[in-house]
Amino acid sequence: MNYAQIVLPLNLKGSFTYKVPDELISDIQVGMRVLVPFGGKKIYTGIVFEIHQNAPEKFVAKEVIGILDDKPIVPQEQINFWNWLSDYYLCSLGEIYRFAFPSSLKLESETYLKIKPNVHIDFQNLDVNEMYLIQALEVRQLINLTDIEAFIPKKDIIKTINSLIDLQYIEIDEKVAEKYKAKEVAYVKINDEVLKYQNITEILLTLKRAQKQKDLFLHILEKQTENPDLPIKKSELFEGGYFGNSHFKALADKNLVEEYYLQKDRIESYEGEIEQIEQLSEAQIIAKKEIDEAFEEGKNVLLHGVTSSGKTHIYLEKIEECINEGKNVLFLLPEISLTKQITQRLEKKYGRQLGFYHQKLTDFERVEVWRRIRQNDIKILIGTRNALFLPYQNLGLIIVDEEHDSAYKPREVSPYFNAKDSALVFGNFYGANVILGSATPSVESYYNARKDKMKYVFLNERFGNVKLPEYELINFKEAQDSKKVSGNFSLQLVDSIKKVLDEKNQVIVLHNRRGYANVVECESCGYVNYCSNCDVVMTYHKSTNEMKCHYCGQRASKPKTCPKCHSENLNERGVGVEQIHEEVSKLFPDNEVDRMDVDSMRKKFAYEKLYEKIEERETDIVVGTQMISKGLDFDHIELVAIPKADSLLYVQDFRAEERAYQLITQVSGRAGRVSGNGKVFIQTYNPDHSVFQLLKMNEPAKVYKYILTERQKFHYPPFTKLIMIELKHRREDKVNRASQFLGSIFRKYLPEDCVLGPEKAQIARLNNLYQFQILLKLPRGKKYEEYKKLILISLKEFDEITAYQSIKKGVFVDF
DNA sequence: TGGTGATTCGGA
């Protein structure tokens, strides 16, 4: 007897055992998709993770229904990777599977209704809904459950179906249908027979009384002879409106031309010129050499290149080398909107061998990329974190660009994994080299590189030896005391900006807080507007004149009077980016000032439009949130201003300083990219703060040394490992008790100083769920593995308490 | 008391 371990696309621990029927045993292989029944009568697409002969003892295994692939769709390297992810991040294989696969590849059975054969239906005794359903079934034979909603009220559906089943009139059926459909495009050509055996002049004679048909025939013939390998699109013929489909049809009826179909990629590839890469600078050559050496030793690389140092040049060289060795490349980016520069350059060089994979593709587009990767049709794949799950054949190089970016580990979607760290392991499974690149590496990566776990390669100069921007700290307290301020801007800053604008250059103003004012408060009774779903005050957005909750998205209109005491003295407190934008517009009325944040970029192509506006220098000042630190590589930005820099540091998070450093450095990098005269103004009440002082020195090593010392002092990563467990429930008392209990289990197994909490989460209630957190601070190395086993035991012990099963639990490794 | 919506539980 043969059995298989199957992973199902459900959030369930581990894999499930199924019997492999004898007729399938010769075809089934690890990594293939199979159809299996699960639960009541549903059929799912599972992945074969193992084939063995051990009959289960505690239950009777169901049988595999069928195999969907003729060769494995998940390569062994991916299977290893999934197992590692599930083990390291304490998440289930099912979760990973659901995340990894486009849903068109995960077929699920759908429930259909049909009329039982040979029944006599007595319409007299049916109610209206039952009548509708029967009539619909008589017309359509099969009806999908969701379609019924169109003609029966939702609440009556179950009742209607059940009663008809009781009457033995209808039955339920499960069907699995292929979802993916190739897109087909019509092409035309001259009938082969015509070309071989007939005389063109004769044909033209027969067409002499149909001028348009004749013209069309000649048009197609001409195109075809001109370039026999280039298929002619049918739609192309009708462009300009001279020919119509009737002309074509007439020719086709005479068997002179024919129509054929080709499957078309949904994603258009670049088909323009192919270009060579530019020469590397001296510094780049040295850096590249160091990378080569590291790869020889089998080491991965952290490429720390200051802004505009031309990391991309080096990537391009390494990509080229890898391709020449016949291997493929995976290029990871934190988000797809940043692809512009890199893709433009790669497209010109590799054309059709380039593929994209990211969250914005439709499902069918994803499937097409899947197939092309599987057929080894794509040499370079540019993608976001979900591109780690494509079925690569022969991966030689992985590049993780902007490796510090937090988009590599979003907290909102499960499974919770960090794509940057995972890429290193993934590369290992494939025997591929990995480069992590950034102008501001994460402290963890920097530490690992310095500890020789990776090779540290530092590119300390901008390309073409352009000078790095200069930092200037403005003591805002002093400016205020000497009355040299206008709102949130010191006169010194205003003058500096003016100077840059006078030279027809551009300015960036960073203020990392959305909305207009943080809080609207009643002056007489102190009332503030809380979100009804979350324990969070709502932010005032002036542009849309509404209050928004930034966590659950709820909106409300702005109160004109205090809802509690009806006072009209409503006070706006806390400065948001909208307010800074308004201020800047007033300070520089003759200049064009634009705002860039998630709220103003919501409209379609808003980003593209603004990007172009800046590029064409129609915009003089861009005011924005952290968004402006990414991808805005323009030649004429000479000044970056951060009017309220302290707000970047006042965040309750041990990474606050790291983040502030990264954000300021990234946004500064936009200044003086060509001129080398870039200036960065940081307005602060604490000009002596270490982060600001260190930034000013422009010596990254000192910044990292400072942050690492702090981290070591307070036992934070990279010196310890953090695991955070979050419990959520609608009822506060229940989740409170549950987290106390879980905390006590942890304390039973782990040393006291490893367990912190439970505590109310910073946002105690989110979307009507109360949340509590337990933080585990664990030692690194061998001890960690030991402790992790104990954590697993603890979590299992907790799961066994039935009363707490309704509590939602999230486990975040490397929090 | 039966019907409805919410909660819990098992799945191979």
Next chain:
DNA sequence: CCGAATCACCAT
């Protein structure tokens, strides 16, 4: 995660 089973509550 999904559906079946069970539970809790309310109107009749």
